[in-house]
Structure formats: structure tokens, C-alpha cells
Amino acid sequence: MSDEKEIPYEIIETRHGRFLTTVNEMYRRRRKWEPATPEHLLSSIPGTVVSINVKPGDTVKVGQELMIFNAMKMNNRITSPLRGIVKTIHVKIGDHVPKGGLIIEFE
């Protein structure tokens, strides 16, 4: 009935203590969470840069249109999430940006 073969156990810790066990593929593949960097504007969806309305050194305010980003058959307006100065623009017109790709850095 019970399995006799050696199982390579690992340790799982919960608030109730440490326990020997095996881990599954979902657990192994989980990604470490990283805090967001507010100065980095990332694409929330994969798409293509249609136009860019700002250049490095520009002062932008919250809600100001930064670029048009075509994704999922939509020309999306990308607006500034903060008030600040554009430091670097990491994309150019026609660039294909993956999800989570860095678009603009502010300072």
C-alpha cells in the first residue's frame, strides 16, 4: 500500500511551522514578486508604438498623452502616471513592445 521508494522531500514553511513535503510544478514555476518602480512606465499589454509625443527633458503632468500604442486592434493613448521629467524613451515609432516592456523612464 505505502510507497517504499525514496522521495526527495523539501521543506515548506507556513505560519504554523515547518513541514517536510514535495513541491509541484506550479510552485516551482512561481515568479518572485518584485516591487514596482514608479519611475518606470511599462507596457501593460503587448503592442506597437504608433507615435511619440514627448522627448527626453520634457516636463509632463499627470494624464498628459505620451504616445499612441497600438494593441489588440486599438490605438491606445498612453498617458503619464505622474508629474515629472522624461529621462529616457526606450522605444521608437514602429517598435514592437512585449507585455511588461520598459517604455519610458522618468526622473
Next chain:
Amino acid sequence: MPIDDKIQELEERKEKVFSGGGESAIAKQKAMGKLTARERIVALLDAGTFHEYDIFVEHSGQDFGMQGKSLPGDGVVIGTGSIGGQPIAIFAQDFTVAGGSLGLMHARKITKIMDYALNMRLPLIGINDSGGARIQEGVNALAGYGEIFFRNTLSSGVIPQISVILGPCAGGAVYSPALTDFVFVVDNISKMFITGPEVIKTVLGEEISMEELGGARVHAELTGNAHFFANTEEECFQQIRKLISFIPGNNTKKAVTEPGETLEKHDISSIVPVDPTIPYDVRNVIRALVDDSDFIEVMELFAGNIVVGFGRINGETVGFVANQPLVLAGVLDCDSSDKAARFIRYCDSFNIPIVTLEDLPGYLPGIDQEHAGVIRHGAKLLYAYSEATVPKITVILRKAYGGGYIAMGSKHLRADFVFAWPNAEIAVMGPEGAANIIFKKEIHKAENPQQMRKLKIQEYKDMFANPYVAAAKGYIDSVIAPDETRRFVSHALEVSKDKTVYRPVKKHGIPPF
């Protein structure tokens, strides 16, 4: 005689349809290790029971040169038959005919058999093997899918619905299986995805193979879309036949009882180590409890930290929900809560009593879990247990801490019977965590904090890490020796046979989907 001529003509017409997409298409199908649609049905059903309908249906496409083209049976086979004597309705898409693509008449055949199944209260089995919508038929193909999804939803909880993915199942087509109760996949044959590798490559520039994106293993292990994984079609059909033998034909029936072995045969206590930090395979406990050690596990490869499946006790089908200390220490997390909740709702819909075996160290801590919504996923489990009105029996084998204790079929969620083994630890927290909080000052002030902590942990263990505090409040009905488990559970099932409880009348609840 004229009728003989007519019969001859009928046979010839049938023969033409039965040849499907022709020799070369069939040869291609075989080369992929796949059977044809009719061969699959014959292999799955009881010999000689399959009766096919709508054999002579023709497609209705008028555009893009489709008129005048013949697609035998319009790429799908429908009919009724039986599995282990249980009548069932079935459809099987025929990949050899226009890639099993779904057009208007193809969909009408499927919805026809779905209507039969619902009206006659028969289990429905759908074998999916299709390239997707028949583009030439445009919005009619989309309409077809919509009509299928609607019927899947209407039938949900009334008749068992089983989807068998034996080929590609892409785009909108995936949502019919997703709405059904059990999805079967076969290694290297099943492929399911909303957008395929080609689209992903063009749109995102990410390259991935079909198998890596939506192969059988992916859906059985990672996505949780599949409930049963097999290596061959033959093995898959065996699994379906076995499952059908365990479940009732519809929601007004009970599963057929089968005589099992007598009680008190297994040595359960040797399976579970007394030390609560040592893992073991809880499936061995289930096998020790059920008739003939015959246990059919659902979603075996997904969220292995909870085990769900069917077994029989005294011949009657029972749904088991058990924490699995062997995987992730048996913690509850998003996936395991979701998996168990859905299974409990299945059992409740189909009059299958639920036996819960509890041994868990609480919820899995982690930012990823919190952000993945462990609150709402965990809530599904509370909802499912609370909502269920079938007999509910819980056995606490070892650990029952904190929120996990409440969630796993506790008395408070209206378990009918809760039993605990004498080594069970039922407490608001594990001894270490609790001692650190309650005796924080004493530990801090002590000359030797380490020693004081040990002392206090032991003190807490002695006082609270046992089943008697809960038993004193009536939260546990009986503290039982491990070897008495089957006797207590089978007696509890026996006396719960005519359980009748009512819930407030409502259109439906709003579970945290």
C-alpha cells in the same frame, strides 16, 4: 423486390458517409496515433449499443465555393448508446472531414444530441477533434458555438457532461469543454488553446510549440483545465468508463451501488505518522477506507496538495476531499481551493455524499498567493462546503489549524459528522506560532529566551494541540481510533441516507467565481 433495392441504396449512402474524409485523411489521422470518430465511439461504448443519428446531414455553406462540396455527416457523428449499461448520449467530431471544422449544420447536430441528452436526462459525452470554426460559414459558425455553450450551461448540474479532447480544440471551441464537468486529455494528442502558437508569434513575437502551449500535460498539470490525463486513447476510454460507473446518470438519481468488501480490513494507523511534520500519501488512507481499495482520482496532476475523487463505501459512491501532506505539506492555496470547491459542487449537484480527510498546516504564505487572490479563491471552498446539502462527513487525521480548520468541512459549515483521531491537533494556530504570540513577554524577559520558548511551545502543545478542546465544545462529534474510521464513516453515511435540509429560496447564489 423493390424494398431490397431501396435498402441497397441506403447501405450505399451510409457507406459513403462512413468513409468520412476518405482514405488519405484517415491514414493521416491514424499516423498521429488517433482513431477515427466512429472507431472512438465503438471503442468507448458497450459493444453493439451505438445508434447513430443525422447520418445524411449536409453542410449549408453557400459562400467561398462551398456549394456543391460534400462533407460526409458535416464532420461530426452523433448518437446514443450505453457504457456499463448506463445509457448515454455522445457526439464525436470527425477530423478527417474538413478538419472537423464547425459549421452551422455540424453545430446543429451537436445541439440536437445535447437537447436529447438534457430531455432524456442522460450523461453527455463530447469527443472534440476539430480545427475550429469553419471560416467559410462566417457568423453561422459562431452562432453554432454560442448555441452549444448555452446548452452546456443549461445542462450543468442536471446531467453529467464529459469532454474528451482527442485532437486540436482551439479558439472558441475550448469553451464547451471548459463549461463541462470533466475534461479528459491524452498525451501528444490533445491540444487546447484560445490563440495558437502562430497567432502568438505574429502578435507577440513569442515562440512556443503547440505541445508546450496547450498540450495534455500543460492542462493536466499547470492550468487545471483537464481532469483526467491518459497516455493513449485506449487508456482514456477506460478512465471514462470507470468514471461513468461511479456517478449517477442525472441529478435526480443516486449512483448505482455495487457490493464491496466487508468492513475493518485495513490497517490505517500504520499509514499516518504520528509526528505531524512527517509527510505521507493521503491517497493510501482513502484506499484503506474504500471498498476494494478502488479510488478514482480527479485532477490527479493539478494542485496535488489537495486530493479529490470518488470511491465507494458499502457500495455507495462517496466524493473524497483530502489534504495531501505529500505535496506542499497539504497547504490550501488558490489552486487547491478552486479544485476542491468545484469538486464539492459536483458532488452536491449529483447526490454524492462528501467525506473530508483533514490534515493541513493552513494556507500557503506568499506575496504571489495574496496577489493571485487567495482570499477569493479560498472563499470558494467555504462557499462550496456551506452550500452543499448532501451528507458531509469530516475526519481530522492530524493538523487542523486556523482558517484551514474552518474551511475543511468543519461543523461550523454544517458538516453532519466530524470525527478526529486522538493525535489530532485542532487549534487556532500551530504550537510554535501561538507560543511566540501568547508568551511573547515571558520569552522576551527570560534569562534564556530559547529555552523559555521551547518550554512554552510544549505547554501550548499539551494544553491545546489535541482534539479534546474542540470536543468539549461539541465541534467534534467523536474522537475515534484510526482503525475505527471506516466503521464510523460508513455508519454516518448509513444514518444520513435520508438527510433533508432546506436552504433559503433564491434564484441562485453568487459564489466568488
